[in-house]
Amino acid sequence: MGRGVYHWGSLAVQERVGVRDAAEHVGRSIGTGIRDVAAAFLGLQPHLVVGAADGAGRVWASLLTGAPGFVRATGPDRIAVAGGLPQGxxxxxxLATAGTRVGTIxxxxxxRRRMRLNGTVEVTGRGFAVHAERVFSNCPKYLQKRQPLDRAAEGAGVVWRGDVLTPDQERAVRAADTFFVATTAEADGADGADGAGGVDASHRGGLPGFVEVSxxxxxxxxxxxxxAMFLTLGNLAADPRAGLLFPDWESGALLQLSGRAETEFGAGGERRxxxxxxxxxESLHPGRLRWSVPEYSPHLGSTTT
Incomplete structure (x- = not known):
């Protein structure tokens, strides 16, 4: 069963860490259908993280926002998203190109609930849809609790581009307690006959300072x-391209990074x-949602591997 859910990259990391049995069990939660409870959950969400590769092959993670209902299940294996990403x-x-492989969360x-759905894009008159290939929920570990406050006023957006972090951006990364990571397994034959490849979007959480800027x-x-799935690290073993999204929850600003990543395995099971x-x-878009200060996850008191 594991061969159909995990590609060789994830299997290799699971073997190295010694969690193949656990991964086999957890992998049974991955399916292609959107259950009623998942459909209801999606309909309540004011935002959706999407990971994909751009036309140049760079992998990014982006954030779509809208009034609850802008993301909805329209069938047993399809979601529709009204609108699109902000200009820039x-x-x-x-996301305006049919057939783009995407991972969403x-x-x-x-x-403190989350679900992931990965598949391919269909362009629609109101935005786009995703035909699901993999659907699953995750435990609430390392998720910070927040409450929505308001939406920023409409107006012109601001987009800044660069190829390294500015000092202010470095400070924002060090202060982050949450970010999202998009990865892909489409290189080096990982997207093979078992259908376990494609793009994935995942979440990472920790106390401020858990991301270090070297x-x-x-x-x-x-x-x-x-x-124990190791979908992200498995993808990185197959293809080092990755995209990171750091939301500033209180201001609504977004910091997006594209680059390459690798996993370093240390003694005692430590991984970085x-x-x-x-x-x-870096962007500051109109209509962005602002959130309260966090209530940190209780799991962050025991984050050793």
């Missing part, structure tokens, strides 16, 4: 013990991911 977002063109800070072009973070920045987009 690096994935705007990719709907995360609700109000309830230089304006490099940062690292610890890989905490999770669900090292990310090298290749492109940076």
């Amino acid at each position: 977002d690096p994935l705007a063109e990719a 709907a995360l609700d800070p109000r309830t 230089s304006p072009g490099e940062l690292t973070w610890p890989d905490y013990a999770g669900n 991911v090292r990310f090298r920045v290749e492109s940076v987009v």
Whole structure:
């Protein structure tokens, strides 16, 4: 069963860490159908994280926002998203192109619930749809609890681009307690006959400072013990391209990084991911949602692997 759910990259990491049995069990939760409870959850969400590759092959993670109901299940294996990404977002063109492989994650800070849906894009008259290939929920580990406050006024957006972090952006990364990571397994034959490849979007959480900035072009973070699937690290074993999204929850600003990452395995089961920045987009878009200060996850008191 594991061969159909995990590609060789995830299997290799699971074997190295010694969690194949656990991964086999957890992998049974991955399906292609959207259950009623998942459909109801999606309909309540004010935002959706989407990961994909742009036209140049760079992988990014982006954030779509809207009134609850802008994301909804329209069938047993299809979701529709009204609207699109703000002007200037690096994935705007990719999400307007039929057949783009995407990974999505709907995360609700109000309830510490999340679900992931990966598939391919269909362009629609109101936005786009995703035909699901993999659907599953995750445990609430390392999710911070927040409450929505308001939406910023409409108006012109601001987009800044660079190829390394500025000092202010470095401070924002060090202060982050949450970020999202998009990865892909489409290189090196990982997207094989077992159908376990494609793009994935995942969440990482920790206390402020858990992401370290080594230089304006490099940062690292610890890989905490999770669900034993190792989808993100498995993808990185197959294809080092990755995209990071750092939301500033209180202002609504977004910091997007695209680059390459690798996993470093240390003694005692410790793992760290090292990310090298290749492109940076910082934006402040109208209509962005602002959230309260966090109530940190109780799991963050025991984050050893």
